[in-house]
Amino acid sequence: MNKQSLRTVAAAVVVVALLAGFAFVTGVGWPTVPAVQAQETPPTPQPIVMSAPLPSTITVVGEGKVEIEPDIARVSIGVETLRDTVEEASAANQETLDAVLAALQAQGIAEEDIQTSGFSIFAERYGPEGPLPDDQVRYRVSNNVSVTIRDLENVGTVLDAAIEAGANNIYGVEFALDDPSIVESDARASAVEDARAKAEDLAALSGVELGELISISEVIAQGGGFYAGTFAEQARGFGGGGTPVMPGQLELVMQLQVVYAIAAETE
Secondary structure: HHHHHHHHHHHHHHHHHHHHHHHHHHHHOOOOOOOOOOOOOOOOOOOOOOOOOOOOOEEEEEEEEEEEEOOEEEEEEEEEEEEHHHHHHHHHHHHHHHHHHHHHHHHOHHEEEEEEEEEEEEOEEOOOEOOOOOHEEEEEEEEEEEEOOHHHHHHHHHHHHHHHHOOOOEEEEEOOOOOOOHHHHHHHHHHHHHHHHHHHHHHHOOOOEEEEEEEEEEEEOOOOEEEEEOOOOOOOOOOOOOOOOOOOEEEEEEOOOEEEEEEOOOO
C-alpha cells in the first residue's frame, strides 16, 4: 500500500472517530435499544370457598306462665315542701323526711330496705299570668325514698304511719317476690314445653319431621316480668280500717326463642 492509500485510510478513521464522539456528546445520531421493562406478576387466583348450606329450621317462641303469691311490697314515699327560699324549703323538707324515716323504722322497716330514689329542687318562676318578679319566686324541694315492706299484712299500717309523719307523695306500690329464681326456672320449663309443642305442630302442618334443637335464647324484652294476676279470694284491705292494700296474685311470664332443625320430609 502506497503512502496515498495510507493517508486516505487514516483520514477515514479520524472522521469515524469524530462522528462517534459527536454522537456520544450530543446523544443523537445513534439508534438506542430501549431498556427491558419489568412485567408485573398477575395475581394468583384465590380458591372459591363454598360455605355449607344453612340447615332448614323451624323457629318458635315458647311462653311459660306461673301464678305466684307475692311476699314483698315496694313503694315510693316522698316529702315535698314549698318555701320562699331554697334554705327554708330544704330545711323544712329534711325535718319532715326525718320524721317519716323514724316512723318507717318504728314499723319495723330495716334501714337497708330504705333507699333514696329521687331528690330535686325547683324554682317556680312562673305563675298563672306569666313570669313572676324575683321577690315572688318560690322554691319546691322534693325528696323520695324507695321502701321495701316484707310483712304484707303491715303494708297499710306502714303507709298510714308515713302519712301521719308528713309524707305527701306516695306512689308505685308494687308487689313481687324477694327471690324469684325458683319460679323463673318453673316458667322457663313451661316455656320450653310450649315451644316444643308449637314446633311439632308447625312441622306436622308443613309435612316435615322435627329434628334436633339448634339454639335457645331468652326473650328479655318481652318476658321475665311480674304482671298483676287475678286477686286471690282471701285478698283483703290491710291497715285496720286505714289505707286499703290488696296484694292479690301475680303472674310471672317468661319467653324463650327456640330453633329446631327440620329432619326430613314425611312421605
